[in-house]
Amino acid sequence: MPANRHRATVVTIDQLPAAPPREFVLSQADFQTLTRLAYEHAGISLSEGKQNLIYSRLARRLRALGLESFRHYCNYLAATPGEVENFINAISTNHTKFFREAHHFEHFRTHVAVPFARAAARKAGGRLRVWSAGCSSGEEPYTIAMILKSEVENIGGNDVRVLATDIDTDVLAKAANAQFSAGAIDEVPKPYRGFFTGSADVGANGKLVIDNEVQTLIAFRRLNLLGPWPFHGLFDAIFCRNVMIYFDAPTKAALIDRFIQQIKAGGWLYVGHSESLIGTHSGLQLVGRTIYRRET
Template sequence: MAIDPKSFEAIADLAYRESGLQLVVEKASMIQSRLRHRLKAVGTDSFASYAELVCSDEGLDERRQMISALTTNVSHFFRESHHFELLGQKILPGLIDKLRAGRRFRVWSAGCSNGQEAYSIAMTMLETFPEMAKMDVKILATDIDPKVVSFGRSAVYPERLTTGIPKNLKDKYFSVQKGKEGDEYTASEALKSLVVFKELNLLSNWPMKQKMDVVFCRNVVIYFDADTQDRLWPRFHSLLNSDGHLFLGHSERISEPSNAGFINNGPTSYRPIVAKR
């Protein structure tokens, strides 16, 4: 069952409008594979009828399921470790006195996938300063895919998804129990208390009413075209505190940082330009 060109174009246009995903015709076979179970779920064996459904008002719920099926959710704990090192060795030590005095500290894991990034941030915080557990500190973890948001909120990981956690941290911050497919690791209450999971489309309105200190948006915008990326950078700039930090994935760059209000601060790391008075 192959997807016809008209249906592919309709689905690709919808995915771009809804989530910024770029679906190219060269990946048609992969897209077919990812959507076949959705066709079965809605009771059709035709990509044409499926495209008609998701593009209609009646297909709003299925539209979310389609985006979920098309979204790549690949992550692991402490991925691209240099960002966590910068957080623990440079950023937090420079703020600890202010945090002890009552300053709030907010981190956004944008495109959090299964939650490994958010819990890696939490472990970095607690390992740097255990007292942060009692400070005004929160990590917002968001993703467009409701399934991975729910998975991250559960904080239960099969052993194969715990790759990257040093043994001492796994022993300290996770409990292990037998699951249906082997050992499962559950994050401690100390970690879970720092993280709030929410479903959020990066291209929609952002509900945050207060500024962020650090934004991790890694290996997300690589799926967006240049125009979509260029619309996101100023939004991140507006959301960050003047001493904030933006981390991108290893294959992502802001092409003209100064145009978006940023300066480079190391590999795939950026800081807002502070206007001189």
């Protein structure tokens, strides 16, 4: 076999096709400015290497504002206080779905909703408070409210509220609208599908609307978890799932300590599947997969 049979063709770097030019220039300095702002305003920790995320999440905003580069956007942010809200809305990750991490909801049903329902059946007027912290477009608090409505007869004769908060005003507006695409019903177990109207006659692009009585159990509010919490009273259960994953360890630890102070003795904290609470937090006991109980 001739010696040069397998010799690879040598291509110098100058001959490689150039990457298509990007629409906007994102310098390292602009990237650092934007990651610092994300951290300062929302606790969102974006590591080196997240340039593509910053670029893809903000390009539309630059286009909408008619800006030429990320340098111009950084200047605009500095000069326009209200823009921070749009910036955080654009960079936050909002993925969610109904009954996500279903074991949490089965636990919530059996340990919170059913005991409350039993007590309410004996004597109405009971008080129950649940907080969905980082609720995104509402699938999590609507799941909680559907479970409560299913279990608690005469729910209106009791004082039952689900507080649903997020930093992102776009997803909160969507959540408060209570409309979901027809495909969302696939995530919902059959016994709960009756809480959606339109399920029989909407096409693939149709909208489903959540039952009004489920809607009225929930209050949607903008709240930055890093800021003050203007609450009166403690919660029976807090869901903070797939939110702390974007925070660094000190931010996460401080937040968990604040949650502990906000839960009733014997109440519950549910966190996301990759957010198990490493390290010790006094007053909190691990009782199941990513389920914690405030000690009595």
